[in-house]
Amino acid sequence: MDTKNLVETISQLLHTQYFGVLATARDGAPYTSLVAFSTDQNLRHIFFSTNRATRKFANLSSDERVSILVDDTHNLESDLVDSAAVTALGRISELKGSEREKVLASYLDRHPRLGDFAAAPSCALLAIEVEKYILVRRFQQVFEYRP
Amino acid sequence: MNLLHPLNVISPAATDQFGGKACSLAALSAAGMPVPETAVLSCDTYQQFVMQTGLIETIRFELGRKPLEEMRWEELWDSALRLRNHFLSVPWLQQTEKGIVDELAAIFADRPVAVRSSAPGEDSATRSFAGLHDSVLGVTGNGLLQAIRRVWASLWSDRALLYRRELGLDPLQSRMAVVLMELQPASTAGILFSRSPASPGQGVIEAVHGQGQGLVDGSVTPDRWLLERDTDRLIEHQPPAKRLRSRLQEGLIIPTELPELEDRPPLDQDQVSKLWQIGSRLETLFGKPIDCEWCLVADQIQLLQVRPITSPQTDPDDKRPWYLSLHPSRSTLERLRATIEQERLPAMDKEASELAEDNLERQTAIELVAEIEKRQQALERWEEIYQREYIPMAHGIRLFGEVYNDRIKPRDPFEFTRLLAGHGLRALQRNQALQQLAEQVRNDPAVAESLRRRGRPPDDSQLEQSWQQFLVEYGDPAWFAGENALAALVQAFAEAPGRSDLAADAGDELEQLFLQSFPAGQQSDALALLELGRAAYRLRDDDNIAFGRFLSELKRVCRVAQDRLADPLIPGRARQLLEAALAGTTEIGLRGQPALKPEPGPLAARQLVGQPAGPGSATGPARVILQQQDLNAFQHGEILVCDAVDPTMTFVAPLAAAVVERRGGMLIHGAIIAREYGLPCVTGVPNVTELIHTGQQLTVDGWLGLVILETEKET
Numbered sequence: 001m002d003t004k005n006l007v008e009t010i011s012q013l014l015h016t017q018y019f020g021v022l023a024t025a026r027d028g029a030p031y032t033s034l035v036a037f038s039t040d041q042n043l044r045h046i047f048f049s050t051n052r053a054t055r056k057f058a059n060l061s062s063d064e065r066v067s068i069l070v071d072d073t074h075n076l077e078s079d080l081v082d083s084a085a086v087t088a089l090g091r092i093s094e095l096k097g098s099e100r101e102k103v104l105a106s107y108l109d110r111h112p113r114l115g116d117f118a119a120a121p122s123c124a125l126l127a128i129e130v131e132k133y134i135l136v137r138r139f140q141q142v143f144e145y146r147p
Numbered sequence: 148m149n150l151l152h153p154l155n156v157i158s159p160a161a162t163d164q165f166g167g168k169a170c171s172l173a174a175l176s177a178a179g180m181p182v183p184e185t186a187v188l189s190c191d192t193y194q195q196f197v198m199q200t201g202l203i204e205t206i207r208f209e210l211g212r213k214p215l216e217e218m219r220w221e222e223l224w225d226s227a228l229r230l231r232n233h234f235l236s237v238p239w240l241q242q243t244e245k246g247i248v249d250e251l252a253a254i255f256a257d258r259p260v261a262v263r264s265s266a267p268g269e270d271s272a273t274r275s276f277a278g279l280h281d282s283v284l285g286v287t288g289n290g291l292l293q294a295i296r297r298v299w300a301s302l303w304s305d306r307a308l309l310y311r312r313e314l315g316l317d318p319l320q321s322r323m324a325v326v327l328m329e330l331q332p333a334s335t336a337g338i339l340f341s342r343s344p345a346s347p348g349q350g351v352i353e354a355v356h357g358q359g360q361g362l363v364d365g366s367v368t369p370d371r372w373l374l375e376r377d378t379d380r381l382i383e384h385q386p387p388a389k390r391l392r393s394r395l396q397e398g399l400i401i402p403t404e405l406p407e408l409e410d411r412p413p414l415d416q417d418q419v420s421k422l423w424q425i426g427s428r429l430e431t432l433f434g435k436p437i438d439c440e441w442c443l444v445a446d447q448i449q450l451l452q453v454r455p456i457t458s459p460q461t462d463p464d465d466k467r468p469w470y471l472s473l474h475p476s477r478s479t480l481e482r483l484r485a486t487i488e489q490e491r492l493p494a495m496d497k498e499a500s501e502l503a504e505d506n507l508e509r510q511t512a513i514e515l516v517a518e519i520e521k522r523q524q525a526l527e528r529w530e531e532i533y534q535r536e537y538i539p540m541a542h543g544i545r546l547f548g549e550v551y552n553d554r555i556k557p558r559d560p561f562e563f564t565r566l567l568a569g570h571g572l573r574a575l576q577r578n579q580a581l582q583q584l585a586e587q588v589r590n591d592p593a594v595a596e597s598l599r600r601r602g603r604p605p606d607d608s609q610l611e612q613s614w615q616q617f618l619v620e621y622g623d624p625a626w627f628a629g630e631n632a633l634a635a636l637v638q639a640f641a642e643a644p645g646r647s648d649l650a651a652d653a654g655d656e657l658e659q660l661f662l663q664s665f666p667a668g669q670q671s672d673a674l675a676l677l678e679l680g681r682a683a684y685r686l687r688d689d690d691n692i693a694f695g696r697f698l699s700e701l702k703r704v705c706r707v708a709q710d711r712l713a714d715p716l717i718p719g720r721a722r723q724l725l726e727a728a729l730a731g732t733t734e735i736g737l738r739g740q741p742a743l744k745p746e747p748g749p750l751a752a753r754q755l756v757g758q759p760a761g762p763g764s765a766t767g768p769a770r771v772i773l774q775q776q777d778l779n780a781f782q783h784g785e786i787l788v789c790d791a792v793d794p795t796m797t798f799v800a801p802l803a804a805a806v807v808e809r810r811g812g813m814l815i816h817g818a819i820i821a822r823e824y825g826l827p828c829v830t831g832v833p834n835v836t837e838l839i840h841t842g843q844q845l846t847v848d849g850w851l852g853l854v855i856l857e858t859e860k861e862t
Contacts, residue, residue: 006750007750077201077204078204078207080204080208081207081208081211081212082207082211134753138211138212138213138756139208139211139212139756140754140756140851140853141754141755141756142752142753142754142755143750143751143752143753144750144751144752144753144858145749145750145751146749147749
């Protein structure tokens with residue numbers, strides 16, 4: 001099996017896409033939101049920012065388990081075979097202090113227009129510690145990867 | 148809007164738009180050569196068709212399941228058949244279709260037409276797709292639309308895909324124009340080579356009575372005239388052993404006896420020299436040696452197609468003849484069937500039985516060397532016949548399937564296999580014999596105990612007799628699964644709940660439906676075609692059982708030879724020879740690629756995609772077969788996961804819950820045996836033996852071609 005190829009596909013998705021669909025839960029009910037994310041080189045973390053007054057932030061405060069879906073579809077029929085989608089599963093934590101400063105800089109490299117938003121005191125910078133990725137390609141081929 | 152283009156508006160240089168065949172005809176027509184009434188649908192029309200109907204996405208989807216270079220020919224067969232069904236059934240714009248029908252009616256009225264492919268690059272000087280795409284002959288009226296779709300679909304036939312893969316051309320860039328030519332009521336037809344492919348100093352004219360298609364597909368042997376290129380001198384006339392005539396019936400070419408013309412060559416001297424002169428003119432016109440299909444109508448020569456002769460093939464690895472043999476004509480298949488059923492299989496059985504009677508234990512070391520060679524040579528001889536005759540015979544399944552799909556237009560393009568299954572596979576007879584052995588064990592604890600302890604039945608017991616008979620008839624499974632393999636199998640069968648439930652099916656109902664789709668006068672012919680399909684399906688598996696007996700014999704002689712080497716009294720020279728003979732024996736292993744063990748790592752498969760090859764769904768623990776001995780441990784209810792199902796593995800089919808295989812296709816042995824037992828089956832799963840490990844819980848979805856692996860619960 002071409003392991004390198006699969007991991008590269010995941011890495012490429014995470015480094016080329018700007019947005020992903022984040023899933024949180026409250027009282028067992030799922031809730032999804034579109035977020036602007038970035039990742040680190042070894043794919044162990046996915047970062048995003050959100051206002052603390054949002055529903056997703058409230059959900060995360062009561063249940064730290066999340067998943068996020070990132071895909072490269074173009075809303076074309078050919079996406080069925082040509083596109084790939086990766087779901088990351090993991091746990092969330094809020095970044096503080098110097099760690100926050102470091103990640104924020106790379107996050108803003110990826111999303112320069114979000115500078116004011118991410119820097120606002122009401123906004124939290126969050127990290128998903130990824131336990132595993134589930135990659136879907138060629139419509140139905142599914143692999144798991146633990147970073 | 149005119150979609151049909153007459154030859155006089157086509158520029159001979161516009162091959163990208165009209166393909167080589169149409170452009171050559173346009174050049175002939177412009178030079179004033181006699182060409183029958185012809186109209187051409189351009190590549191753009193093909194493109195409109197695949198875009199407007201969404202077929203282009205269907206093609207991408209079908210070919211995107213797996214990289215093309217990883218697909219075996221059996222898988223390409225399946226993909227091609229599915230695509231063909233889409234091409235024939237997808238609705239198109241009524242207005243466009245009506246436009247084409249009206250234009251065709253204005254040109255041809257109700258005269259029969261030959262519909263042929265004209266793909267760009269098809270007939271160029273450097274590559275030839277000759278014979279790769281379909282032609283449909285003798286079509287009229289509304290049938291033309293369906294014929295055009297059939298020709299378009301042949302751009303995606305398995306052999307066309309294989310051939311493009313070989314040449315490295317991207318199938319998704321492929322386009323096709325279609326030539327519609329009035330079918331000529333030919334009294335004689337043939338092919339002219341202005342330069343002989345075999346002998347560059349000569350030219351050849353081949354001719355047959357009647358239509359030329361029988362000559363093109365090889366079912367009618369022509370008269371041949373050899374001419375010297377420099378002097379135009381006739382060197383030789385070679386008549387065939389027997390003259391037949393190609394007759395066109397319902398779009399099929401039927402070779403027919405012709406007592407009244409038996410002694411008359413299809414051309415006289417004068418006609419031969421007229422044709423040769425035309426050949427010289429064509430060579431001047433095209434600036435290179437050509438081959439040309441022609442016919443005689445009321446003694447007038449008509450030219451049907453012309454193309455430059457492709458550069459002589461010097462590549463010994465050229466696989467094109469083999470690709471072409473994947474679509475033998477019906478008459479070729481009938482001949483193959485007769486040969487295999489009446490000569491080959493009986494000969495294999497006889498030879499294998501004779502080998503089995505050899506008392507190897509009594510032979511000297513030197514004699515054993517000869518016995519090893521004898522078995523080795525037999526295997527090689529039959530392997531060669533297998534490639535040449537048995538594999539092409541399998542196309543009988545597809546030939547029947549295509550006719551069935553054309554008549555019935557089923558939603559599932561593989562519905563036809565239900566008419567073919569359940570007609571006396573040898574593997575099933577063998578497994579029933581195994582089941583009967585198991586029955587005797589189940590009812591007698593003393594016998595069961597003997598099997599467990601000694602690996603064979605008690606001496607002089609009733610089971611012992613049937614046991615010996617089984618070994619003679621089907622060979623000893625010990626050759627693949629090690630000592631006491633038969634005992635292990637019989638015990639597993641005895642412990643499993645009895646399985647008499649071969650797939651019950653609505654085959655009879657479908658058979659009636661199929662036969663009644665033909666007019667009364669053609670039903671017996673349709674039945675003959677069904678019988679041909681059934682024979683092809685049966686032979687596809689039976690040949691393996693026959694083969695297994697030779698492998699079994701080779702294994703037997705090797706074991707005796709190894710035992711003999713343990714004897715310290717063998718003379719040195721004899722020992723050397725025996726050791727050399729043993730070392731030279733064919734690797735008797737599993738077919739297919741060497742299976743690799745899964746490596747633990749950060750990556751794990753969750754859901755694998757293959758081809759649906761046997762409908763149904765089953766869940767159970769995997770039994771991954773990495774080496775033959777693994778079969779010994781096979782338990783009832785496990786899912787057989789392997790690189791390639793060997794004839795030997797079909798032993799365990801009655802114990803299995805489902806079958807998963809790396810090799811792909813509906814027509815591989817695993818799929819055939821799975822359908823016989825009604826087992827869910829998925830084939831063509833890349834690297835499957837590396838990705839799944841024994842004991843892992845699997846769900847096999849044989850409808851969708853998916854294998855879903857159970858992983859631990861998500862966090």
